[in-house]
Amino acid sequence: MDPKMGCTGIGIVAGAIALVVLMYGYPQYRVYSQRLSGEAALAEAQSSRQVAILEARAKKESAIALAEAEVIRAEGAAKANAILQNSLGGPEGYLRYLQIQALESTRASLIYIPTEAGLPVTEARRLTVRAE
Numbered sequence: 001m002d003p004k005m006g007c008t009g010i011g012i013v014a015g016a017i018a019l020v021v022l023m024y025g026y027p028q029y030r031v032y033s034q035r036l037s038g039e040a041a042l043a044e045a046q047s048s049r050q051v052a053i054l055e056a057r058a059k060k061e062s063a064i065a066l067a068e069a070e071v072i073r074a075e076g077a078a079k080a081n082a083i084l085q086n087s088l089g090g091p092e093g094y095l096r097y098l099q100i101q102a103l104e105s106t107r108a109s110l111i112y113i114p115t116e117a118g119l120p121v122t123e124a125r126r127l128t129v130r131a132e
Helices: 003-087 091-105
Strands: none
Touching: 003 091
């Protein structure tokens, strides 16, 4: 036998074996690869879901804490208002106090003060036409 023919024969047999292995192995590899990519997508979806749940819990806890803080602030303001109201002689005295505070902070040149009937005293002089 010719040594060239022996090497060629071995090459042909090796190529045929490689082709058979490739024809069987490549579809198996594709199935394996797709299964792994599916598992990776599932793991990513589960991780994203857990992150969303944790964020929602954090928002809920934050909202609860803010609501509790607002209730505490409102209770403090109510107690402070009650103390002021009682020290000023009741609701009328407290309202009078608030009116005085508002008058001090205003920069208006004309202020209407309510009478006992609750109606403001108006300036009738301002509406008269001056004859010159």
